[in-house]
Amino acid sequence: MTIRDDKLRVGIIFGGMSSEREVSLNSGRNVYDNLDRDRYEAVPLFMDGDGGIWVLPWKLVSQNTTVDIAERLAGEAERISYEDLGDLINVAFIALHGKYGDDGCIQGLLELLGIPYTGSGVLASALGMDKDVQQRLLKESGIGVPRSIVISEVEWKSDGDAVSERLSSTFGFPLVTKPIREGSSFGVTIIRNPDQIAGGIDAALIWDSEVLVEEYLEGIEFSSIVLEENGFPIPLAVTEIQPRSSFFTYDDKYMPGQCRKFTPPKSIPGEAVETIKSEVVRAFQSLGFRCYGRIDGFYLKSGEVFITDPNSSAGMAPSSFFFEQAAESGMSPSDIISRLVDISISIHAAKQGPL
Numbered sequence: 309m310t311i312r313d314d315k316l317r318v319g320i321i322f323g324g325m326s327s328e329r330e331v332s333l334n335s336g337r338n339v340y341d342n343l344d345r346d347r348y349e350a351v352p353l354f355m356d357g358d359g360g361i362w363v364l365p366w367k368l369v370s371q372n373t374t375v376d377i378a379e380r381l382a383g384e385a386e387r388i389s390y391e392d393l394g395d396l397i398n399v400a401f402i403a404l405h406g407k408y409g410d411d412g413c414i415q416g417l418l419e420l421l422g423i424p425y426t427g428s429g430v431l432a433s434a435l436g437m438d439k440d441v442q443q444r445l446l447k448e449s450g451i452g453v454p455r456s457i458v459i460s461e462v463e464w465k466s467d468g469d470a471v472s473e474r475l476s477s478t479f480g481f482p483l484v485t486k487p488i489r490e491g492s493s494f495g496v497t498i499i500r501n502p503d504q505i506a507g508g509i510d511a512a513l514i515w516d517s518e519v520l521v522e523e524y525l526e527g528i529e530f531s532s533i534v535l536e537e538n539g540f541p542i543p544l545a546v547t548e549i550q551p552r553s554s555f556f557t558y559d560d561k562y563m564p565g566q567c568r569k570f571t572p573p574k575s576i577p578g579e580a581v582e583t584i585k586s587e588v589v590r591a592f593q594s595l596g597f598r599c600y601g602r603i604d605g606f607y608l609k610s611g612e613v614f615i616t617d618p619n620s621s622a623g624m625a626p627s628s629f630f631f632e633q634a635a636e637s638g639m640s641p642s643d644i645i646s647r648l649v650d651i652s653i654s655i656h657a658a659k660q661g662p663l
């Protein structure tokens with residue numbers, strides 16, 4: 309490809325090795341489409357299912373699935389080695405989600421290569437992925453989180469009846485089972501009676517070797533993007549989520565026209581919205597997030613605010629929370645993408661060590 313020297317070259321990395329690779333494709337191409345071409349040169353970088361990096365020709369960016377892209381890579385794209393990335397790009401825009409993408413893996417690699425990247429560092433990204441460890445840290449900071457128990461695959465396989473009994477007697481029903489390290493609601497099940505426990509745990513074990521079992525929270529779900537500004541985390545806005553399904557499922561998240569979202573919230577009182585804003589900032593800080601994050605939680609019937617899912621990255625499809633809340637704060641998609649790129653470069657310049 310032709311490299312121009314007058315603009316910062318932004319490598320947008322998408323696809324990847326996780327269950328969320330299709331979500332990542334949507335995020336990546338939307339960032340590609342909206343990257344400000346007056347300031348930056350866009351370099352679309354596709355990560356294949358084995359972790360290989362390819363420079364994509366622009367026409368492959370709008371393929372429907374990662375499989376469609378993968379089939380054409382050998383003939384139409386250019387495979388590069390990680391070591392060559394530094395010659396090709398000045399900064400990486402990580403539009404990957406899930407394992408190897410927002411869990412500290414690619415972040416560590418980019419640290420070794422000395423390439424600035426969007427989002428949090430290695431440790432905070434790993435914490436953003438691990439629902440058990442993150443909840444322990446949030447709890448220690450006095451942030452409300454659901455009560456939970458971790459069940460390992462070994463424990464479940466050796467005495468499933470004892471596990472079921474323990475779960476039934478600890479929290480009662482409903483319960484929520486989820487893989488400890490996943491996203492996009494993969495492997496999440498609402499368990500309404502003891503007969504459903506095995507199905508829920510097995511569904512979560514498809515994705516991870518440990519399952520988090522949480523008490524079910526009754527209330528209104530929210531999501532808030534937090535953006536770092538001059539070193540301070542600022543919540544962009546709060547969005548109230550009204551899923552069509554019994555919870556915020558994969559289809560609710562990504563199927564056009566499925567879920568209703570309200571920014572600012574429609575049914576959460578103003579005072580509680582202010583509490584949510586301060587709690588999402590505290591969660592962001594407790595986990596050491598940088599650049600931006602997406603913090604999800606519930607406004608409970610009791611009036612309390614609980615944080616359930618602090619994410620160190622956010623989906624970036626056109627109607628994502630990220631762009632909806634940016635718009636609410638007066639920023640176009642190009643504006644906020646530029647902000648992330650600029651913040652990332654300054655964070656990287658000020659770093660002492662990779663974390």
Ligand SMILES: Nc1ncnc2c1ncn2[C@@H]1O[C@H](COP(=O)(O)OP(=O)(O)OP(=O)(O)O)[C@@H](O)[C@H]1O
Nearest residue numbers: 454484490491492493494522523524525555556617
């Ligand atoms: N304790 C809970 N009580 C009630 N509903 C819950 C609970 N935990 C999760 N849910 C529902 O399940 C959905 C997915 O759970 P969670 O946010 O933990 O998963 P995720 O895969 O990390 O999602 P994301 O793609 O937003 O990162 C939530 O959006 C919510 O609707």
Ligand SMILES: [Mg+2]
Nearest residue numbers: 491492617619
């Ligand atoms: Mg999540």
